[in-house]
Amino acid sequence: MMRPIRILRLAAALAVLAGAAGAQVADLRSTTALRVCADPAAVPMSAQDGSGFENRIAGLIAERLDLPVQYFWFPQGMGFIRKTLLDGNCDVVIGFAQGDELVQNTNHYYTSVYGIVTRKDGELAGVDRLSDPALKGRDLGVVAGTPPASHMARAGLAKDMRGWDLFVDRRIEDPVGDMLKGVHDGTLDAAVLWGPLAGPLVKADPDLQFTPLLKEEEAPRLFYRITMGVRPSDQEWKRELNSLIRRNQDEINAILHEAGVPLVDDYGQQLLP
Incomplete structure (x- = not known):
């Protein structure tokens, strides 16, 4: 049986290793640019020419961070999150449905x-x-x-x-x-x-x-909350984005309205003005 002192030493060593591993993952987030994972041809949401409404939201967030936007373009399909966000090529997906376990969701912004x-x-x-x-x-x-x-x-x-x-x-x-x-x-x-x-x-x-389609009562539901997606380990980054979303919600709503995105309340029961 291991003596208590050896157990404590082992626990301390594992904690140091875990902390180092966490720091290594956190270091994937760039401090010199807002690195965005995006589909180059998902019009009208994202486009390589910057015309999508998600491009405009990314630009707003980057402006508030006082950083340039840097895109990692990849077709949004099977493997998108693994080959972009999880591989460390970018730090945020601007539009991601709430509840998907592949990413950590921010608070929803529409x-x-x-x-x-x-x-x-x-x-x-x-x-x-x-x-x-x-x-x-x-x-x-x-x-x-x-x-x-x-x-x-x-x-x-x-x-x-x-x-x-x-x-x-x-x-x-x-x-x-x-x-x-x-x-x-x-x-x-x-x-x-x-x-x-x-x-x-x-x-x-x-x-x-x-x-x-606001009158459908049976499952599956037809309304969804949209968040920003980050890596599961990026707790601090998620909190920072939540703060940015909260403080800039009016500007985000204006971008969505101007684009023509139909917005509903959080229960999918009525259109928002």
């Missing part, structure tokens, strides 16, 4: 919702729920594997759904753009899409409208 995109002058312009009988027999676009696809299948729309892939290299493929083009030219009757992707693009098309 909540948005899935919705249905239709033509303003079309027969489906008044549809605001996926159980509406008017959707039966229509050509409906949806990204396969997303939450509204489950609602649509339950509503008996499986045979009417045309699915697009969830994980694609958006430098080559553009599922959301293809669906919106289809609704615009009439090859699709409607498309069910994530608000932050569809809302800003619909805002730029006077013939289309985005109707938030």
